[in-house]
Amino acid sequence: MPKAYAYVRWSTAEQGDEGRDSHHRQTTPLQAFTEVTGIPVVETVIDKGISAFRGANARIGQLKGLLDRIESGEIEHGDYIIVESIDRLTRQKLTDSVDLIQSILKKGVRLHTVFDNKTYSYDDPSRDLETLILVGVIAKRAHEESDTKSKRLKSSWLKKRDAAETTIVSKKAPYGFRYDEQSQSFVIAEEEAQEIRYAFELLKYMGVIETLKRINQNSKRKWRKTHIRDLIKHKTPIGVLCLQRRNDDGTKAFDRYVPGYFPKIIEETEFDAAVSAIQSRDKENSRGRRSPNNYNIFRHCIRCHEHQCGMIFNLQGLGNHSKRYAYLVCTDKAEKVCECENRVRFELVFGAFLAFVKKLSENRYIDERTQEKRKVFTWFSQEQYKQMDTVNDAFSRFFSVRDTSAPKEEIRAKKGKLNTEKHTLDMLEASLAQFDGMIPQIFIKRVADSEARINTLEKEIQSLEGALTIEAETLEITTYQDILDLYETEEGRLKLNTFFISRGIVFEVNTNKESNMVGLIVRIKGEENFELHTYHNFPTEKPLKDFGISDLSHIIK
Incomplete structure (x- = not known):
C-alpha cells in the first residue's frame, strides 16, 4: 500500500509563531486526504523559516533530506508527496522549478497539492504536456511573486538602512x-x-x-x-x-x-x-583553573627553574584550618614525572618578588650623578654603579609606559589599507548601481572579497588597539608597599597578573629548603639578554616581617 509524506514550509521564523496560520493551514487538509484516498500520511517534514526563492530548502533544508530519500528509493514508486501548493516546494526560476518537480515524478513518486486537489504523476503519459504546462505556470507565478516581494523588501530595507544614518528607525532599545x-x-x-x-x-x-x-x-x-x-x-x-x-x-x-x-x-x-x-x-596554549579569589598573581607566568615547566597553585589548610597556606608546585612533580623538590610556599615566592621590587625601588631613587662625579664618588664601586644602572633600567621597563611605537605604526599602516579598501568598495557599489538586469558573478565576487578584507582589517585593528590599551596601562608602583596594597584586593591581584602576562614577564623559582632561601630569576619574553636574579632568606615564622606583615593569612582565607 502506498504511503504519503507531507512537506510543510514557511519562509520566516515569525510565520511559525503562535497565532500565525502557516502550520495550521498546511497540515489541516492532511486528514481529509487520508479519508478520501485511504492512504496514510506517515510523516510530516517541516522547513521552518527557510526560503524556496533561491532553492535554499532543497540545498540545506529538510526538503533536501526528503529528495535524497526519493533518490535512494526509501520513498518508493507509488508513494505520495503532499504539499499545500507547488510554491511550498519551489519558488525558483521556471527551469529550476520544473527540474526539481521532474526529479520527483521521474522516480514514480506522485505529487499532490491540497490547495487545488490535483495529483501530478508519470503514470499517465498522455497527460505529460498538461502536467508540464500546469507546473510551469504555477512555478513561474510563484517565482515572480517572490521576486516582486524580494525587491520590495530590499527597497524597504535599503530605505531603513539609509534612514538609520540620520534618524531613529525603531524605538526598541537594547539592554543598557x-x-x-x-x-x-x-x-x-x-x-x-x-x-x-x-x-x-x-x-x-x-x-x-x-x-x-x-x-x-x-x-x-x-x-x-x-x-x-x-x-x-x-x-x-x-x-x-x-x-x-x-x-x-x-x-x-x-x-x-x-x-x-x-x-x-x-x-x-x-x-x-x-x-x-x-x-x-x-x-593561549596554557590552560588551567584560576585560583580561588585569584590569589595566584603568577598564573601563567611562573615556572620551575630546574625543569623549565609551569608551577601549580595549591591551597591547603593546616590543623584546625584557622590558617590556609598556598603552595607553588612544579608541574612535573605534581604529575609524577620527576622527584623534584620544588614545592614552595606561595608567600615565600611572593616575598622574593617583594624583595625584587624593593631592590629596584631603592636603586631607583639613588641620586643620578654624572660619569665624572662617579669617578670621584667613593661610596660605591664602578661595578656596583653598573649593577644599579641595570636595575634602574629594569624598573623603568617593568613599571613605566612601554614603548608602543611599533604597534602604533602597525595600526597606522592597517588603517591606511582599510581606508583604501573602503574607497575601493565605494567605487564597486557605485558601479553596481549602474547595472540593469543580471549582475555578473565576477563582479559580485569582487564586492564580497572587498567586504571580507575590510572585515578582516577592522578585526585586526580592533585587536591591536585593544592589546595596546592593556599593554599601555601602568601600575602605580614606587615601592613594595604598592604591591602589598594591590594584593589586598582581587581587582589588584588581577591587574598584577594581567600586567605580568601582557609585558611578557616570566618568573623562575628555585629553592633551598635547608636554608629556607628562595631564588627568583626574572626574564622578559623576547629579550634574551634580560635576566635579573634575586635571592632572599626567610625566617620560618613570620616570613614576611621584613615587609611589615607576618604572612598572607589575613588575605588568603
Whole structure:
C-alpha cells in the first residue's frame, strides 16, 4: 500500500509563531486526504523559516533530506508527496522549478497539492504536456511573486538602512538604553549600563564564565554567554547600531555599523581592550583553573627553574584550618614525572618578588650623578654603579609606559589599507548601481572579497588597539608597599597578573629548603639578554616581617 509524506514550509521564523496560520493551514487538509484516498500520511517534514526563492530548502533544508530519500528509493514508486501548493516546494526560476518537480515524478513518486486537489504523476503519459504546462505556470507565478516581494523588501530595507544614518528607525532599545519620548532619543539606562561597564572591566582580566558569575550576584537580569557575545558583536556599548540584512535563505547577515546611533556607555578603548583580552585568552596554549579569589598573581607566568615547566597553585589548610597556606608546585612533580623538590610556599615566592621590587625601588631613587662625579664618588664601586644602572633600567621597563611605537605604526599602516579598501568598495557599489538586469558573478565576487578584507582589517585593528590599551596601562608602583596594597584586593591581584602576562614577564623559582632561601630569576619574553636574579632568606615564622606583615593569612582565607 502506498504511503504519503507531507512537506510543510514557511519562509520566516515569525510565520511559525503562535497565532500565525502557516502550520495550521498546511497540515489541516492532511486528514481529509487520508479519508478520501485511504492512504496514510506517515510523516510530516517541516522547513521552518527557510526560503524556496533561491532553492535554499532543497540545498540545506529538510526538503533536501526528503529528495535524497526519493533518490535512494526509501520513498518508493507509488508513494505520495503532499504539499499545500507547488510554491511550498519551489519558488525558483521556471527551469529550476520544473527540474526539481521532474526529479520527483521521474522516480514514480506522485505529487499532490491540497490547495487545488490535483495529483501530478508519470503514470499517465498522455497527460505529460498538461502536467508540464500546469507546473510551469504555477512555478513561474510563484517565482515572480517572490521576486516582486524580494525587491520590495530590499527597497524597504535599503530605505531603513539609509534612514538609520540620520534618524531613529525603531524605538526598541537594547539592554543598557531606553527610548525617551520627550527628547525622542535614546538615553542610557544607568542601572543596566553599570552592569555593562562592570562586565567589560572584568573581561579585561578574567574569562567570560567567571565574569558572568560575578555580574549575576547583583544584576538586574541573569546574564548569559549570549549576552556578552551580542554586546561584542553588535557593539551597542560604544553607541553603535548593527544593521543586518536577510539572505535569500531566510538567515540574517551583517551589513554595516552605524556609529553614534546610541549614546556611549563605555569608550572604544575599553571595549577594544576587553575584546582583545578575550581573543588573547582564546589563543593561549596554557590552560588551567584560576585560583580561588585569584590569589595566584603568577598564573601563567611562573615556572620551575630546574625543569623549565609551569608551577601549580595549591591551597591547603593546616590543623584546625584557622590558617590556609598556598603552595607553588612544579608541574612535573605534581604529575609524577620527576622527584623534584620544588614545592614552595606561595608567600615565600611572593616575598622574593617583594624583595625584587624593593631592590629596584631603592636603586631607583639613588641620586643620578654624572660619569665624572662617579669617578670621584667613593661610596660605591664602578661595578656596583653598573649593577644599579641595570636595575634602574629594569624598573623603568617593568613599571613605566612601554614603548608602543611599533604597534602604533602597525595600526597606522592597517588603517591606511582599510581606508583604501573602503574607497575601493565605494567605487564597486557605485558601479553596481549602474547595472540593469543580471549582475555578473565576477563582479559580485569582487564586492564580497572587498567586504571580507575590510572585515578582516577592522578585526585586526580592533585587536591591536585593544592589546595596546592593556599593554599601555601602568601600575602605580614606587615601592613594595604598592604591591602589598594591590594584593589586598582581587581587582589588584588581577591587574598584577594581567600586567605580568601582557609585558611578557616570566618568573623562575628555585629553592633551598635547608636554608629556607628562595631564588627568583626574572626574564622578559623576547629579550634574551634580560635576566635579573634575586635571592632572599626567610625566617620560618613570620616570613614576611621584613615587609611589615607576618604572612598572607589575613588575605588568603
